[in-house]
Amino acid sequence: MYLSKVTPADWKYEQTEPIASGHLDVQSNGHQIYWAEYGNPDGEPVMCVHGGPGGGSDAYMARFFAPTRYKVLVFDQRGCGKSRPSASDDDARPALVGNTTTDLIEDMNKLRSHRGITGKMHLFGGSWGSTLSLAYAIAHPEHVSRLILRGIFLCRKKDLDFFYQGNAAVYENDPHDVSLPGSFQLYPEAWDDYVRVIPPEERHDMIRAYDTIFSREPRDEADLQYQIRAAQAWAGWEGRTSYLSLDASKPNHYEEATFAKAFARIENHYFINGAFLGGTGESNREQNFILEHAERLKGIPIHIVHGRYDMVCPMFQAEELVAALRKVGHTDVDYRRTPAGHSMLEKENCWALTDILDHLPSPVDTA
Template sequence: MLGVGDGHAIWFGQYGNPDGTPLLFLHGGPGSGCSPRHPGLFDASRFRIVMFDQRGCGRSNPRGALAANTTADLVADIERLRQHLGVNRWLVSGGSWGSTLALAWGAHHRDACLGMVLRGIFLARRSDIDWFFDGAGALQPAAHTRLASCVPGKKRLAERVCDAVLGAGHGHALEVVRHWMQWEESLTRGQPAALPQLDAASAARALDKYRVQAHYLRHDCFQPEDEWQHQAAGLAGLPIRLLHGRRDRICRPEAALALHEHLPGSRLLWVDEAGHDPFEPAMQAALHEAFAAFS
């Protein structure tokens, strides 16, 4: 655990080769935390793999906390962790929200970045958020209708969902979270998913996770609409590889293309047999190949 101020302490772990090239992994969400499977995405013989649960996530304390929890706070935490571990420069990998956070950190700390491999690009634009909650509705209409029916109203569906999850009513918030989980899983799999049944402990974890996610999405991830373009300009020339599954229904391929076009020197690889899940065999193979160039 590492105390980072504001009442927060973040969990971090190191894996692989202590003498290998340092590699920072940034998990998605926001709110998800790291999985025991994540170190397996990288070659443990070549890399010193560092990962941490972001504020309010996973094993970090206090779990689900929203105060002093913004993108700028997470960027500062990455720097605290890098200095704590005595790492001069490291590679950075992140997928989905992790790619957003990687760009935000790299734009402020380019000199500490050896390069990046980013997957499932998410640029935190209002249109990206609205695609997930509404634009993709026709892809899984039944699950989308059930989610929307939980939060009737005239606001954007993203706002209605996030307001409900962040609201005071525990029972209603949990109902919305369960339908949010069903919607996300249906999109990820490309077929209808069952409504999750959660025991008390699982329900508490899910509420904390999705409260953090709602907090970020409700505030457009604490970034101006075009911030990603300024970040990309600041990273021009660094070795950056972008991987995006052609079957990704969570984050549109258009975002990967837009980032590639604004990031001089980047390389974009379309992964034909992959969607949003990093553990799909085709995406795992693409990640290993992309990182092989850095080792």
Template sequence: MTHLQSSGYLPVSDNHQLYWERHGREGAEPVFFLHGGPGGCSSRDHLAFFNLEHFDIVLFDQRGGGRSTPHGERLGNETERIIDDIETLREHFGFAQITVLGVSWGSWLALKYAWQRPSHVHRLVLASLFVPSPENLVIYHHAVTRYLSAKAFTSFEQVCEDLDQPCRQLQRQAALAWVGAALHLNRQRMDKAALEHFIDDVAVRAIRLEVHYHRAGYFFHEQDQGLMLRCSCQVIQGIHDPVGLSSLRWLRQRALLKCRLFRAGHDAFDPVLVSGIEQSLMATNRGQ
């Protein structure tokens, strides 16, 4: 039972529409869930993080992701536009303040939104951190390129080129190499048959969008180094997630936060992280 209240599409630009769903109990503490990616999507599986009786939950697919249209679109797709989209959604639903749960890439979006619009954020809950600061991207990009060279016998530049080739086989090979690198970095596994099945035309478009962000340094700007938080912030982090831990070190210099560490990697669906997220949300729920 998902307690679906409503769903729909919200135009946010001339060419982008966001798909959204609203779950839980109307009138409860409003929570926006920001999924990972870029190029990812929300899912009702993410409702596992919530006690549906205690929250009014908005799931949505970010620009170019999931059911938002046009799928995989790179034009007009950058970090600041997504931050604006969060605000457009908040206004659409008429919430004065929201709690934001951000996972992986979504944790960075949550941080940026809370920094830029502090009066509209009640609190943050962040899991499996990803902060695309230059120092973190050096770690991330080095690990990706090392895998691509040693295991996939290709390069990042070749992956970028092949993803935009008209040949679908070249696109698939490039997408397989990129996903393999991401799984390796995050200490996750997927057997070869499942991976082959996963890489279809939809996945290729999503990976092309993710690579678009990666090439642009995730649109991290020098002024982002000045990020400071005023709201409450709780972090749930796996200790076997190197980029997450380096992101945590970056964030500790800029925010007073409560952090819970678990024997887990980057996958927020690890049962110990799911439990940690749910407990952190409930710990300071306004209805308690």
């Protein structure tokens, strides 16, 4: 059986231990973000921006980089991973207060200062990590040397509807209805698990229906268990669709309760607010912030890797971004379409990203 996820033999660089790590206080009301630094402390600085939102970082992100060349900084965004407080706590509200895209951008500024980055840095991010990297570059182009992005996610309503809404509204009566396109068409068994958590009469807006579950205090123990099951269904839907071919005999860590609670709650918190891109509230779900601000990215070289068979962040988002960049006169865009799915751990995505990073011109070459 073909499995699309990388094996130990597929990596070019070995896993290394961090040369430094810790927690950084980023807000007076209690948020502390976890960070770790790998590679060469005097190397080219690069900040890795994880997905989700709520996915947390992982040590393997440093394996894309030549350890003698790069100073690699990874961090857990607010509310997830090893950051504190955690949205996996029974009471997730403290982790979601002061947790917006603007807050995360400011955290990135505080972290770069904390780790002594005074000039430009590369940003490396995929999925939501591409969204946040682009939003950061729009806000602070003066801090960004290059963007190395995978699985472009613009976080607009149509992008979310393709993945989270699909045929849910009519699923009870016609689960095979394909009049509206969506990721459900390729993963029907995973879709069934995701949809059936929500009562049929509430499926016309799945993001809102899940928000209703996650945002309320549980009424009793049974309701608490229902909330956990909903979080596992939400997170499991993404975990089971991120690869072309995954070993189904192994546990899906997306469905582990602690991870799922933080991941699902934070994602839904962002998505019901249009990712806090240019606004807040449900009316902001119609935002098109990144494409409307493409002009701000014009001076930053951008490298994009996108799987042709990505069903979490379908490739039309990358196509639209590249078109918008070219429309504003951006001439330094490297766009690579791979025969892969969504995850950065898909073999072809991993190899393409490593190749890009190995062949970036050095600062000396571009000075």
